[in-house]
Amino acid sequence: MAIAKGASAQSTMSRVSKPHVVVIGGGAGGATAARYIARDGNGQVDVTLVDANKTYQPCFFSNHYLAGDRDFASLDHSYTTLEREFGIQVVQDTATGIDRDAQKINLQKGILRYDILVLAPGIDFVEGSVNGWSLADQNQMPHAYKGGEQVRRLKSQIEAIPKGGIFAIVAPPGFYRCPPGPYERVCVVANMFKAINPTAKIIIADPKPVFSKMGLFREAWKKYYKGMIDMNSDVDMNTFSVDPQAMTISVDGETIKVDACNIIPAQKAGQIAHTAGIVEDGWAPVRAQDMRSRLDENIYVLGDAAAQGDMPKSAFSANSQAKVCANAILHRLTGAALGPSEFQNTCWSLLAENDSVKIGATYKATSEKIARVDGFVSRRRESAELRKNTYEESLDWYSSITADMFGP
Numbered sequence: 001m002a003i004a005k006g007a008s009a010q011s012t013m014s015r016v017s018k019p020h021v022v023v024i025g026g027g028a029g030g031a032t033a034a035r036y037i038a039r040d041g042n043g044q045v046d047v048t049l050v051d052a053n054k055t056y057q058p059c060f061f062s063n064h065y066l067a068g069d070r071d072f073a074s075l076d077h078s079y080t081t082l083e084r085e086f087g088i089q090v091v092q093d094t095a096t097g098i099d100r101d102a103q104k105i106n107l108q109k110g111i112l113r114y115d116i117l118v119l120a121p122g123i124d125f126v127e128g129s130v131n132g133w134s135l136a137d138q139n140q141m142p143h144a145y146k147g148g149e150q151v152r153r154l155k156s157q158i159e160a161i162p163k164g165g166i167f168a169i170v171a172p173p174g175f176y177r178c179p180p181g182p183y184e185r186v187c188v189v190a191n192m193f194k195a196i197n198p199t200a201k202i203i204i205a206d207p208k209p210v211f212s213k214m215g216l217f218r219e220a221w222k223k224y225y226k227g228m229i230d231m232n233s234d235v236d237m238n239t240f241s242v243d244p245q246a247m248t249i250s251v252d253g254e255t256i257k258v259d260a261c262n263i264i265p266a267q268k269a270g271q272i273a274h275t276a277g278i279v280e281d282g283w284a285p286v287r288a289q290d291m292r293s294r295l296d297e298n299i300y301v302l303g304d305a306a307a308q309g310d311m312p313k314s315a316f317s318a319n320s321q322a323k324v325c326a327n328a329i330l331h332r333l334t335g336a337a338l339g340p341s342e343f344q345n346t347c348w349s350l351l352a353e354n355d356s357v358k359i360g361a362t363y364k365a366t367s368e369k370i371a372r373v374d375g376f377v378s379r380r381r382e383s384a385e386l387r388k389n390t391y392e393e394s395l396d397w398y399s400s401i402t403a404d405m406f407g408p
């Protein structure tokens with residue numbers, strides 16, 4: 001039962017006998033889970049959704065904002081429909097601790113009790129993964145990898161680059177949110193430069209030797225942005241460093257003055273998953289059939305924070321996992337029929353105006369992990385018409401998936 005400070009006595013009394021599911025994190029995974037549990041629970045389950053922010057500003061499609069394709073306000077999603085139409089209690093607060101034995105959550109402004117806890121806190125950054133940079137430097141060198149104001153800041157810094165100036169982007173290693181995201185960002189920045197600053201250059205420092213949709217991105221860089229991009233792959237991050245005050249990067253012993261710099265650090269599960277003690281090797285291991293934590297049977301973990309197997313860390317994946325998880329929770333709490341543990345994902349990337357590519361797959365649960373079944377990826381040298389269709393498909397996807405998460 002929810003006992004948040006400030007919750008009305010009436011709402012407390014009317015909810016007293018029902019199982020209580022608390023969802024921490026109102027993003028792609030958490031909002032979907034809250035909505036489907038409340039909607040399909042037919043009033044048999046109380047659902048509380050906790051998010052640190054009043055509205056949700058996604059990372060997905062933030063590159064379309066950088067590209068000038070959409071305005072900032074269009075990336076703002078409210079929880080009002082979840083509250084009014086689905087009866088979800090939305091609490092704007094930050095979870096600071098979880099007492100797993102007592103099934104209690106400490107918020108900054110109160111305490112919540114849960115029967116089932118769904119954690120969907122997204123990512124946090126690994127401090128020290130880029131020499132010379134820490135979160136305290138995010139205003140000088142933004143990450144812009146959690147949506148919101150950081151993205152707006154990055155855009156204004158890029159727009160302010162002087163004629164012939166340099167933009168640097170540091171890509172992350174290992175498992176991270178949206179594998180093609182940094183390279184799509186390179187495309188949209190290069191495209192912006194072509195229009196307003198054609199002699200400006202982009203330096204990429206990437207600790208990886210290969211990356212998602214590499215052939216497609218390289219083809220686009222050659223076709224649209226020839227001579228603008230200096231790609232440094234397989235960079236040794238032990239010797240790489242940045243200086244946010246001096247606005248320099250040092251790669252392979254050479255120090256370069258830059259005009260704007262996007263640092264995308266190494267990543268780990270959102271901090272609250274670590275605080276809860278359900279993380280191993282940076283991410284929260286879950287059972288593939290229902291996203292239940294392998295370390296606590298009353299906690300489920302969704303989206304980027306989960307170590308689930310083959311699915312990339314994407315909004316589409318989080319949304320797909322949330323539906324399987326919601327169904328499993330309702331089966332457990334109310335005896336609802338159990339559906340199949342099948343998942344899907346597609347990630348679109350914008351290369352230039354009306355030119356998008358995609359990669360996607362279907363997945364199923366095995367005893368070991370969420371395993372890839374089959375997939376597809378756009379091909380090189382596709383027709384302009386096909387690429388335009390793919391771009392339009394991506395716009396439709398954004399509208400439909402955000403409606404699936406936040407209503408109506």
Ligand SMILES: Cc1cc2nc3c(=O)[nH]c(=O)nc-3n(C[C@H](O)[C@H](O)[C@H](O)COP(=O)(O)OP(=O)(O)OC[C@H]3O[C@@H](n4cnc5c(N)ncnc54)[C@H](O)[C@@H]3O)c2cc1C
Binds near residue numbers: 028029095
């Ligand atoms: C540039 C870029 C482009 C992308 N493009 C795509 C794309 O085209 N397609 C796609 O599918 N994905 C894309 N993604 C990835 C996508 O944004 C993430 O994978 C997705 O948002 C993950 O969902 P999530 O629910 O795990 O986390 P999030 O959506 O980040 O939600 C986490 C929520 O938890 C809240 N939270 C965290 N900790 C606490 C706490 N302690 N207390 C209260 N609230 C808390 C946060 O405020 C946040 O609202 C992109 C990402 C980036 C960076």
